[in-house]
């Protein structure tokens with residue numbers, strides 16, 4: 001059922017389901033989690049979900065059964081399930097770019113049939129996976145050697161955005177699954193310092209560069225790749241023929257790869273129905289496969305697929321991505337929450353939230369709906385966070401006693417990775433903080449409880465914790481390749497759910513184009529002092545200041 005306005009446009013805020021949630025919000029305003037838990041002893045048991053290895057406890061959210069029912073009704077009314085099924089079928093749901101959205105095909109079993117324009121894409125996916133595996137085995141065994149005959153010991157991935165954040169994150173997450181005899185680094189920033197620090201201590205003869213770029217036109221990546229090629233040839237004192245043994249490409253654009261000077265046989269392809277921020281389980285993950293090996297990479301893909309199938313088939317009441325998506329809609333739409341924190345209690349997940357920033361904010365940082373009309377409801381939140389316990393010593397003060405409502409996901413693991421040996425003994429202390437923080441955020445400490453501690457009356461307000469801060473706890477047995485895949489798919493589909501409800505295209509990213517165009521325009525003013533028409537007065541002044549400081 002599509003609710004449309006006088007102009008025949010699908011307006012979320014005109015839906016009866018939206019209004020019902022607004023009314024429910026008014027009726028339940030001020031309810032405290034303390035009351036909800038006191039009134040419902042079974043709450044902590046009921047408000048849990050198990051998806052693969054992921055145990056979700058969502059009891060510490062500002063919801064009741066009625067809230068969840070109304071949210072599920074909104075999902076059904078806004079066509080979330082129909083759009084989900086269309087995505088899995090390969091329909092072109094990325095409407096502004098007229099593309100399918102099929103990152104789920106990257107981890108589909110070989111037996112699956114998923115068609116784009118009548119063509120089953122699954123064989124191609126597995127052909128690339130096989131090619132990646134053969135290459136990875138050749139590099140890891142030493143069979144593939146560089147121009148001087150030395151084996152490859154260093155891998156440098158050159159990419160940015162979705163061609164960097166995913167592999168860089170996953171490499172950190174799975175360090176314990178890597179062969180520790182290979183150095184893997186990631187270069188993304190066009191600031192020369194990034195490439196400089198990545199290669200300054202490397203032997204070029206033992207170094208492989210992976211140029212990762214879906215379009216193979218991204219200026220930062222092409223600039224860095226060109227500089228890396230110059231560095232390599234300079235270090236080796238070799239000609240262009242040395243490139244072939246030290247450069248491979250990950251892209252959808254064979255023509256541009258060839259133009260750059262990389263042999264297309266050294267290109268690992270992917271397709272336009274894979275969004276950049278949804279691509280690290282495609283060829284873009286080659287650096288990760290070189291580090292952890294093809295088998296572990298496939299275990300990770302299986303973890304993705306497990307959650308794909310869960311999202312595709314689980315009923316609404318047990319559907320974890322749907323639940324997480326709906327909770328975000330509830331807080332953004334009816335609690336004026338502006339951000340969402342993801343706080344992993346795992347050092348290995350140090351880059352996890354940075355990855356989620358692109359996944360979520362580039363997908364749902366939109367203000368125009370699918371009909372091309374400005375929205376007047378909140379869409380994507382600011383996503384932020386860093387591993388615990390470090391965040392506790394940085395910004396948890398604001399979480400506990402600030403003025404903002406910031407829903408948070410806490411992610412933790414029962415078992416530390418085996419490699420830690422004696423250091424595994426610290427794990428219980430880490431997890432004690434993990435559990436304590438969501439408890440403190442939910443239930444706080446009342447003024448009377450503070451007084452009972454003998455606190456001077458004038459300090460009682462300062463030492464009171466109002467609580468009622470909502471959190472999801474995600475607990476898994478251990479951080480394995482499969483569990484990483486499960487976590488990523490969970491968040492991918494959460495983002496999907498929210499975009500579907502907000503009626504926005506989560507899979508384009510027109511908002512990144514203007515800055516690129518303006519940078520290209522202003523650059524001549526920096527380098528040659530060219531008079532760039534149309535520069536605003538502030539930029540004109542700043543450019544002049546820059547040139548003066550550079551002594552130009």
Ligand SMILES: O=P(O)(O)OC[C@H]1O[C@H](O)[C@H](O)[C@@H](O)[C@@H]1O
Nearest residue numbers: 161162163213214215218276512
């Ligand atoms: O992989 P590439 O084509 O080089 O694109 C790299 C990144 O840049 C673009 O500007 C988009 O914002 C990202 O979605 C993309 O991941």
